[in-house]
Amino acid sequence: MKIIIAGAGEVGFHLAKLLSYESQEITLIDTNKECLAYADTHLDIKVLKGDATSIAILKEARVESSDLLIGVTASETTNITICVLAKQLGAKRTIARISNTEFINHKDEVGFIRFGIDELISPEALAASEIELSLKQSSFNDNYEFEEGALTMAGLTLSKEASFVGKKVKQAAKIFPEIHFVPIAIQRAGTQFTIIPRGDTLFKEGDNVVFVTSEGGAEELCKLTGKENTDIKNVMILGGTQIGYKSARDLSEKGYKVKLLEKNKERAFDIADALPNVLVINTDGRNVDVLDEESLSNMDAFIAVGDNSETNIMSCLVAKSKGVNKSIALVENMDYFELSQSIGIDTLINKKLLAANNIFRYIRKGEVVAMTKLNNMNAELLEFEVKATSAICNKVIKQIEFPRSAIIAGVIRDGVGLIALGGFKIQQGDRVVVCSLLKSIKGVEKLFL
Structure with missing residues (x-):
């Protein structure tokens, strides 16, 4: 596929990195010369310096023959503009990164597809959903x-x-x-x-x-x-970032008792005004004494979503030492995923990975409805919709020549999830969830074309 990525920031670079591993034809556009220079020397992609809202730049990137354009700059209005222009210039599909989740909640009502935007993604909203x-x-x-x-x-x-x-x-x-x-x-x-x-x-x-x-x-x-699925009621959130705000809002609406710590006074007051059901405290939650004063040991869960990954990790370790059952840390470095298992943090959240997972289903062949990469594993979990023309349609699972390094994890039929064993017959309209090592994905895709 020919893919254009507008924005060489953390999400754009990570996407370019993952897609380049899959031998996709990638063009990365940004105005930042240093970001492009780093990407150019570390990845097998084409880089193009310039403003992606420029029609001339888009044409130089050969947008008219592109299969997918992804707008992931820091500005959601810029991303929307880029996608609208790209679609008019011939891009087959466009995806815009946004931060205002109202756009996602009302996308059918507004009709973004009519404007030329096929999909909207919000890494912050995805992270908040993952936390919940x-x-x-x-x-x-x-x-x-x-x-x-x-x-x-x-x-x-x-x-x-x-x-x-x-x-x-x-x-x-x-x-x-x-x-x-x-x-x-x-x-x-x-x-x-x-x-x-x-x-x-x-x-x-x-x-x-x-x-x-x-x-x-x-x-x-x-x-x-031997695990215990503890009923969580009391939650402490460290950091009034966009993810912290969205998590506090969503969790309080679901009945959780939420306490949010934010060191910036103005930001703390803004969140308190917007979320009356959340207890917002203007304090530096990185201080262990402060966490003790705020009754950290009485919390069922501690969520660290500040701007610094290392601080988030250390805060979660403090929470675990105080007997908090569930700890969740937002991290930017993918290498930390392996570390989390050995040091005892329960769950790590990474915006780049969540955004990439959401976008990758448009790269895969076949009717991919949803997908996720398994944390710290060389495998993907994909949900395919079975068409009448699919090689897998109307066949019993044990009779299907399925790659050895892939497995059918389950089937969703008429909204009901089923654990499908060897004697199960796949039908048109089924949604089949498959786990596959990366080397077998192409073989799996062929069964659902």
Whole structure:
């Protein structure tokens, strides 16, 4: 695919990096010479210095033959303008990064598609949604929902209390025949290799395992792994950033008792005025004594979403030392994902990764409805819609020549999530969730064309 990315900031660079690994033809546009120079020397892409709202610059980038244009500059109005111009100049599809979630909430009413904008994404809103889901499934360190929870991805580390440690997958299936979950990816403790489990795969203590569950499966998984899905009510948020604000607003509307710490006085008062149901405190929450004074030990969850990743991590470690059950940290460095498992932070949130996941489904072939990359694993979880022409349509799963390093995690039929085993027959209109190592994705895509 020929893809143009307007904006070489953190999201734009990260997207260009991931897409260049997939041998896509990437053109990165920005006015910042230093950002472009760094991208040019580190990535196999074309860079173009200039204002992406310039028709001349877009034509120089050959927008008329582009498959996708992504506007991810720091200005949402600039991104919207770029997408409108690009669509008029011949771009097949456009995506604009925005921060005002009102645009997303009213996109059908406003009719952005008529303007030439095919999709709107807000990394901040995606992060706030990820935080809310992590609190709802508090015993897991990685979560993702398909079709509003019809199927749910849940990641956790197996302790020795887990009932199936020491057993093979097929042995565990015989012992627990009515289980509403299936393992889809395993990373052994101390390794960087991702395993797509088969019947003879052995569960070991310390394994980082990703499951897909249907309704009721999360509760069963907690019981069998010795985890406890604690009911979270009291939440402390460190940082009045956009993500902190959106999280506080959304969580308070869902009935959580939220306390937000923000050191900037003006920002703290603005948030307090906008969110009357949130207790906003103007203080420097990086101070351990301050956290003690604000009853950190009485909180069920601590969410650090300040501007500094290291501060967020250290604050979460303080929270865990005070007995807080759930800790969530916003980080910018992807390398920290591996670190989180060893130091004890429950969940890490990364805006770049969330934005990339949201955009990647437009890169994949076939009718990809949703997708996510598994944290710290070399695998993707994709939701495909089955068409009448799909090679997989009207076939029983065990008869499908599926890549060995991929697995069908579940099927959503008529809004109901199902754990689909070998005898399950795929039908037109089904939404099939597949977990695949990156090397097998092209093979998986062909089954859904």
